[in-house]
Amino acid sequence: xxxxxxxxxxxxxxxxxxxxxxxxxxxxxxxxxxxxxxxxxxxxxxxxxxxxxxxxxxxxxxxxxxxxxxxxxxxxxxxxxxxxxxxxxxxxxxxxxxxxxxxxxxxxxxxxxxxxxxxxxxxxxxxxxxxxxxxxxxxxxxxxxxxxxxxxxxxxxxxxxxxxxxxxxxxxxxxxxxxxxxxxxxxxxxxxxx
Amino acid sequence: xxxxxxxxxxxxxxxxxxxxxxxxxxxxxxxxxxxxxxxxxxxxxxxxxxxxxxxxxxxxxxxxxxxxxxxxxxxxxxxxxxxxxxxxxxxxxxxxxxxxxxxxxxxxxxxxxxxxxxxxxxxxxxxxxxxxxxxxxxxxxxxxxxxxxxxxxxxxxxxxxxxxxxxxxxxxxxxxxxxxxxxxxxxxxxxxxx
DNA sequence: ATTTGACTAAAAAACATAATTGGTCAAATA
DNA sequence: TATTTGACCAATTATGTTTTTTAGTCAAAT
Numbered sequence: 001x002x003x004x005x006x007x008x009x010x011x012x013x014x015x016x017x018x019x020x021x022x023x024x025x026x027x028x029x030x031x032x033x034x035x036x037x038x039x040x041x042x043x044x045x046x047x048x049x050x051x052x053x054x055x056x057x058x059x060x061x062x063x064x065x066x067x068x069x070x071x072x073x074x075x076x077x078x079x080x081x082x083x084x085x086x087x088x089x090x091x092x093x094x095x096x097x098x099x100x101x102x103x104x105x106x107x108x109x110x111x112x113x114x115x116x117x118x119x120x121x122x123x124x125x126x127x128x129x130x131x132x133x134x135x136x137x138x139x140x141x142x143x144x145x146x147x148x149x150x151x152x153x154x155x156x157x158x159x160x161x162x163x164x165x166x167x168x169x170x171x172x173x174x175x176x177x178x179x180x181x182x183x184x185x186x187x188x189x190x191x192x193x194x
Numbered sequence: 195x196x197x198x199x200x201x202x203x204x205x206x207x208x209x210x211x212x213x214x215x216x217x218x219x220x221x222x223x224x225x226x227x228x229x230x231x232x233x234x235x236x237x238x239x240x241x242x243x244x245x246x247x248x249x250x251x252x253x254x255x256x257x258x259x260x261x262x263x264x265x266x267x268x269x270x271x272x273x274x275x276x277x278x279x280x281x282x283x284x285x286x287x288x289x290x291x292x293x294x295x296x297x298x299x300x301x302x303x304x305x306x307x308x309x310x311x312x313x314x315x316x317x318x319x320x321x322x323x324x325x326x327x328x329x330x331x332x333x334x335x336x337x338x339x340x341x342x343x344x345x346x347x348x349x350x351x352x353x354x355x356x357x358x359x360x361x362x363x364x365x366x367x368x369x370x371x372x373x374x375x376x377x378x379x380x381x382x383x384x385x386x387x388x
Numbered sequence: 389a390t391t392t393g394a395c396t397a398a399a400a401a402a403c404a405t406a407a408t409t410g411g412t413c414a415a416a417t418a
Numbered sequence: 419t420a421t422t423t424g425a426c427c428a429a430t431t432a433t434g435t436t437t438t439t440t441a442g443t444c445a446a447a448t
Binding site: 237242 | 408409410411412413
C-alpha cells in the first residue's frame with residue numbers, strides 16, 4: 001500500500017472524529033484505531049495532532065473554496081454572482097464544523113496553530129470579491145466608486161456575522177435578514193439606469 | 195440619611211467594582227466595605243448580587259439611551275440623524291464595559307438574569323431606528339420601501355458587530371470600515387434626486 | 389519505507405480539603 | 419419604624435494531591 005493511501009485514510013478518520021467531537025475531545029488513539037492502525041503511524045505522516053487538524057481544516061475549507069470558485073467563474077451577471085457568492089458562502093460555512101471550532105478558538109485566544117489556514121481563506125475571499133467587483137465595473141454592470149472600500153465592508157460584514165450565526169445557533173434567525181442585507185449591498189452597487 | 199442616598203452610594207460603589215473587575219470577580223463585601231457599610235445592608239436594598247448588577251447595567255445603558263435620544267430628537271436631517279445615531283451608539287457602547295460583560299455572558303449561555311435589560315435596550319433601538327426611518331420617509335428625505343426590513347438589517351449589523359468590536363478588541367481595526375458601512379447604508383436610503 | 393507497541397512526560401480528570409463568598413437574620417441602632 | 423450590623427450558614431470556588439489519560443517518541447519488526 002503506497003503511503004498516500006494511508007495518509008488519506010488517516011485524514012478521513014480524523015475528519016470523522018474532529019467533526020463529531022471537536023479537537024480536544026478527539027484522541028489520536030481513536031483516530032488510529034478507527035483505521036486499524038497503531039497510533040504511532042499517525043506521527044509518521046503528521047508531525048502532531050495540531051498539524052493533522054490543520055490538514056482536516058484545510059480540506060474542509062478547500063471544498064468551500066472550490067464551490068465558491070465555481071460561482072465566481074460562472075457566466076452569470078456580476079450582480080447575480082456577488083449575491084450567489086455571499087449566500088453560498090453562508091450555507092457552506094454553516095456546515096463546516098471544524099471551521100466553527102477555529103472561530104471558538106479565536107474567541108478564547110487559543111489554537112494559534114490554525115491561523116495560517118484561516119488567513120489563507122480570508123485572502124482567498126478578498127481576492128474573489130475584489131475580482132467580482134472589478135469585473136462588474138469593467139463590464140459596466142456595477143457602479144463601485146472604491147473597490148477596496150466595498151470589499152472591506154463586505155469582508156467585515158461576513159466575518160462579523162459568523163459569531164452569532166455559527167456559534168450561537170442563530171442561523172435560522174438571521175438567514176432571511178442576511179439575504180435582505182446582501183440584496184441591499186448588491187442594489188447599492190447597481191448602475192442606476194435612466 | 196434617607197434610604198435613597200444609601201442606595202445611590204451602593205450602586206455607585208458597585209458600578210466602580212463591576213466595571214473594573216467584572217461580575218464574578220467582584221464581591222458583595224468589597225462593594226460594602228468601599229462605602230464603610232456592612233455587607234448585610236446591600237441586601238436591604240437589593241435582593242441579590244444579580245439584581246444589583248442589573249441596576250448597574252440598567253443605569254449604564256440608560257445613559258447611552260439618553261444620549262441617543264438626544265440625537266434622534268435633534269433638528270438635523272434624517273440622514274444625518276441616522277448616521278449620527280449609528281456612530282454614537284458604537285462609541286458609547288464601546289465604553290460600556292458592563293454591557294460587554296453581558297455579551298460575554300450571552301456567549302457562555304450564562305447570566306440569564308440580564309436578559310431583561312438587554313431586551314429593553316434592543317427594543318429601545320428598534321423603536322428609535324423605526325422612528326427615524328418613518329420620519330425620513332414622511333418628510334421625503336428617505337426612500338425606504340420596507341421600513342421593517344431596513345430596521346432588521348440595521349439591527350442585525352449592529353448587534354453582530356459587537357462581538358469582534360467589544361470582546362475581541364477590534365474596535366480600532368473595524369472603526370473606519372464601520373463608518374463606511376453606515377455611509378453605504380444611509381446612501382442606499384437616499385432619495386435619488388434627478 | 390512503513391508499521392508496531394511499549395514507553396515517557398505532560399496534561400487532564402478525579403478527588404479531597406480549605407478558603408471564600410453570597411445570602412440570612414436576630415439583635416442593635418437611630 | 420427604618421436602617422444597619424456582624425455573626426452565621428450553605429454553597430460555590432480555590433487549592434493541593436493523586437490517578438488516569440493522552441500526545442508524542444523510538445527501537446524493533448515487517
